[in-house]
Amino acid sequence: MSDPQLIRIGARSSPMSLAQVRRVRAELAAAHPGTATEVVPFTTSGDRWSGALVELGGKGAFTREIDEALLSGAVDLAVHCVKDVPGDRPVPAGTQFAAYLKRDDLRDALVLPVGHPGARLGGATLADLPAGTRIGTSSVRRIAQLAQRYPELEPVPFRGNANSRLAKLDAGEVDAVLLAVSGLERIGLADRITQILDVEQMMPAVGSGTLVLQCRAGDERVIEAVGALNDAETYRQTTAERMLLHVLQGHCNSPIAAYATTEFDGRLSLRARVFSADGKTVLDAHEWDRNAHALGTSVAATLLRQGAHEVINAIPH
Structure with a gap:
């Protein structure tokens, strides 16, 4: 220029x-x-x-x-x-x-406080934590998936930027926190990660990373x-995810998770889930298409046929 x-x-x-x-x-x-x-x-x-x-x-x-x-x-x-x-x-x-x-890493991470014997990558997992462990998160998406897979753990409302949440964790306000891998990498604190959760354990939010x-x-x-x-592929992936969210008309209290990836042949894959707040209802859809808008619309329609509208509207907002 x-x-x-x-x-x-x-x-x-x-x-x-x-x-x-x-x-x-x-x-x-x-x-x-x-x-x-x-x-x-x-x-x-x-x-x-x-x-x-x-x-x-x-x-x-x-x-x-x-x-x-x-x-x-x-x-x-x-x-x-x-x-x-x-x-x-x-x-x-x-x-x-x-x-x-x-796009950066779209996965979530478990972080334990400094000084915890398992507070290192590979040192502990969500499955290792004892019943009653207080998990700091205010994300309805994470809370629903914890309820589904780890009902013995106790989510605790936890707001603030990543730095302040880590400080509260280390001060003992909670026993563990869930944060975005990409966020920890951006602020130079990836060494705080205890476990990187795969997308089946904790499906990401639309637009993660x-x-x-x-x-x-x-x-x-x-x-x-x-x-x-x-980045053209990030644009395609994110467009499919946001089109899904737009068609579902999910509000900020809706536990909706989705992620798109690009296949070797250029098609987009979009996997999405809608949860009830307590994690007991899980709607799941996975489809492929070359057109991002069409794919997001189609996956949302599949979830709506499964009852997504009723699940979303049953959650106060």
């Missing part, structure tokens, strides 16, 4: 979010040497709130203020974890997703700049 102009990047002020912005700035600098960027940090309502997200209107609590800053022109670009962007409604009018960064760049609709300067950062 000749005569580059400043790109102001809005981001949450947590260590995780700022680490994600550093990645974007580095990739932008590599793609367009000389491009100037500036970070504009935000503390969102979701960051300030310690209660249940449903009381703030769901996951949009983590993106609302930055969306407003984009629309007002206060920032030019936003960096979001796709799993934090509501999937039951379109992105705010006047904005668009401009690039999906290459994916960062998306959002800008004002039609802002060709920014769209051109970040276009080089887009």
Whole structure:
């Protein structure tokens, strides 16, 4: 780009979010040497709130203020974890997703406190934990799957950024926590991982491991700049997952899990599950297609035929 102009990047002020912005700035600098960027940090309502997200209107609590800053022109670009962007409604009018960064690890991790004899990778597993172990998590998706597979463990409401949750874990507020592998890697704390949970043990959230760049609709300067950062397969996979979520119309209290992968022949595979809050009802679907939108729609339709609408609506929100 000749005569580059400043790109102001809005981001949450947590260590995780700022680490994600550093990645974007580095990739932008590599793609367009000389491009100037500036970070504009935000503390969102979701960051300030310690209660249940449903009381703030769901996951949009983590993106609302930055969306407003984009629309007002206060920032030019936003960096979001796709799993934090509501999937039951379109992105705010006047904005668009401009690039999906290459996907990171989409799995969840078990973390034990510093000093625990099993607190090392391969040292302990969820199955090893004694009955009554307090697992810190406020994710309805994780809670439902714990209830299904490990009913003897006790989920404890646990909010905050990854750093603060680890500090609370080490202070003894809970006995273990579940966190995203990608998040721990981004903040340089992958060495805290005790067990990486395979996708059958703990199916990921829609959009797990994916960062998306959002800008004002039609802002060709920014769209051109970040276009080089887009990963085509991550876009296809995430589009299938978000289409599924859109068709299901799941709310923020809906235990919905899904992940898409790309097969050797170019087809997309999409596996999805809908859980009741207590994990006793599990709906499962797995299909393949080359078209991401068609695949997400078809898998959602299969789950709806199994009763997903009734399961989702039975959960207060």
